[in-house]
């Protein structure tokens with residue numbers, strides 16, 4: 001399979017990026033800069049870190065402090081400060097205690113007062129630590145969701161997503177990846193890192209204190225750091241770079257695909273109707289029932305053999321595996337250096353107590369430094385999440401306030417109000433953002449749609465009909481050319497106002513995971529709860545042809561289309577019995593056919609049409625899954641409520657619509673090849689005539705040019 005590198009050139013790939021093939025994976029990662037500061041970071045990383053602190057961490061902490069309140073926040077800070085110094089403090093007390101015990105051995109009598117006060121101090125430390133930890137955990141357990149997740153975060157991800165338009169959203173890198181839980185993790189992570197940093201500093205201070213006044217104190221402290229520093233420099237860690245990672249091994253990818261086809265509900269019908277069971281299992285086992293795991297072994301072996309050279313072990317482990325055991329050996333030797341140094345040079349003052357203390361302190365210092373190195377990656381991720389989070393809290397776009405409202409307020413109140421939208425396209429060309437080949441799907445299209453007209457757009461598959469209406473509905477901006485709405489450029493109006501004045505109905509619209517009544521009423525979001533609202537919903541359902549669909553549902557308009565939230569079960573699936581019955585009932589939601597879904601979605605559009613603010617209705621093949629009767633009724637209902645609105649229809653079965661059309665636009669390969677009314681276009685005997693004739697010939701049952709012979713059925 002050819003590897004996709006997007007628009008990255010080979011030079012670019014090798015100047016800033018490095019790549020590695022690990023097992024079945026290909027990993028492409030940013031090269032680690034050659035200039036490294038302690039902590040393994042470049043100067044740029046430190047600058048970036050400072051920026052993070054200024055723009056994300058500081059405001060985040062101010063917000064958190066506001067949300068938690070000063071008491072709870074101080075308690076949290078205290079807890080982390082305490083856990084930072086607790087280790088060193090306990091080590092100090094242990095050191096003092098051991099010294100007293102040693103003295104007691106030498107003198108023959110213990111200093112009860114000194115030992116007693118050390119033990120009391122130790123008891124006090126442990127007690128305070130337990131109390132602060134308990135208080136902090138308890139208060140945070142109770143308050144976290146209430147004061148943190150909900151106000152700051154549950155509202156934020158939707159806001160971040162809703163702020164993007166379709167073009168921006170089609171670029172996956174724009175899509176906000178905000179997970180409320182991650183902000184909480186970031187909060188904990190930052191405190192955790194401070195706490196570990198504090199622990200390290202207090203340990204170093206303790207070692208310094210112990211070795212103070214001794215000729216080799218500094219050297220000893222440095223030797224303690226040798227092993228963690230070496231580990232950090234010589235351990236390749238994929239998480240410390242920016243990377244992308246994907247499977248490239250064709251056997252692995254195919255085995256995943258076959259597995260997905262065999263195990264996913266979505267493909268079940270396809271697998272059964274295509275009798276693909278044998279194909280998916282290579283046939284061998286089905287022929288010799290009863291099925292037994294050993295029958296599968298040859299196939300497993302086959303797959304295993306092809307994958308042998310490229311195991312699918314998690315790539316981060318493969319990345320950090322050293323090619324030789326040397327670094328591990330050096331690491332262990334470095335780990336013993338402080339002790340070796342101590343025993344060689346301190347022989348005169350050698351005492352078991354100080355040896356035990358050095359041993360214990362260096363071990364614990366090593367583990368905190370290892371922890372800092374490990375936490376660095378987690379901290380990096382957390383800071384990134386905060387950056388994303390705060391990146392979306394943007395000041396309000398004041399530019400929108402300078403734009404014109406739509407519709408414009410009447411200049412002459414005497415003049416009758418225009419009910420429809422007049423649309424003109426001037427030399428429109430369009431290429432989808434991020435389309436790989438940057439192909440123009442609309443080329444130099446120009447037309448005028450007078451207000452209140454009924455327009456039908458026709459054309460073969462892929463001729464650009466849907467793309468054209470997406471531009472007319474302001475879902476995308478044209479690449480070239482202009483769209484005029486009521487004589488002014490569409491860009492002069494507030495986009496939200498234009499969208500509010502437009503009702504769009506396509507075959508792709510979906511049902512929301514809400515009740516049926518809300519699925520319909522959401523068509524007019526401004527509709528407030530009132531007795532009339534339900535009446536409007538019922539009328540909309542009737543107009544959309546969904547009345548009978550809703551009647552069949554157990555809970556009628558209150559039926560949920562989907563259940564949100566996961567169902568957790570101790571056994572997967574639960575064993576047959578009452579537990580399973582309840583689980584099945586919880587998971588139950590109606591299965592709507594394609595045509596039924598389209599009727600419900602059409603009802604939503606009728607609700608929108610009844611809001612009174614719609615001036616343009618666009619129906620892009622909304623009946624593709626409906627029976628002919630349903631389609632006819634929907635188009636008739638739409639025509640009935642048309643009034644003075646502008647209406648644009650796209651349908652492949654346009655025979656019964658074009659006779660009402662004030663304008664037919666006929667597209668071919670993104671170009672507007674013909675426009676006019678039905679009779680004019682039929683007279684031209686061009687593209688429209690050809691498309692119309694194909695439909696008509698279907699009724700004439702003309703099979704003379706049928707390609708059926710390719711399939712052999714005629715001869716058989």
Ligand SMILES: Nc1ncnc2c1ncn2[C@@H]1O[C@H](COP(=O)(O)OP(=O)(O)OP(=O)(O)O)[C@@H](O)[C@H]1O
Nearest residue numbers: 432433435441459460461462463464465466467468
């Ligand atoms: N999101 C997209 N990104 C890139 N290209 C797209 C996208 N959507 C459609 N296209 C391309 O634009 C061209 C026109 O598609 P469009 O859907 O507008 O045609 P259509 O006339 O509505 O077709 P159909 O009758 O099959 O619905 C097609 O070649 C299609 O591949």
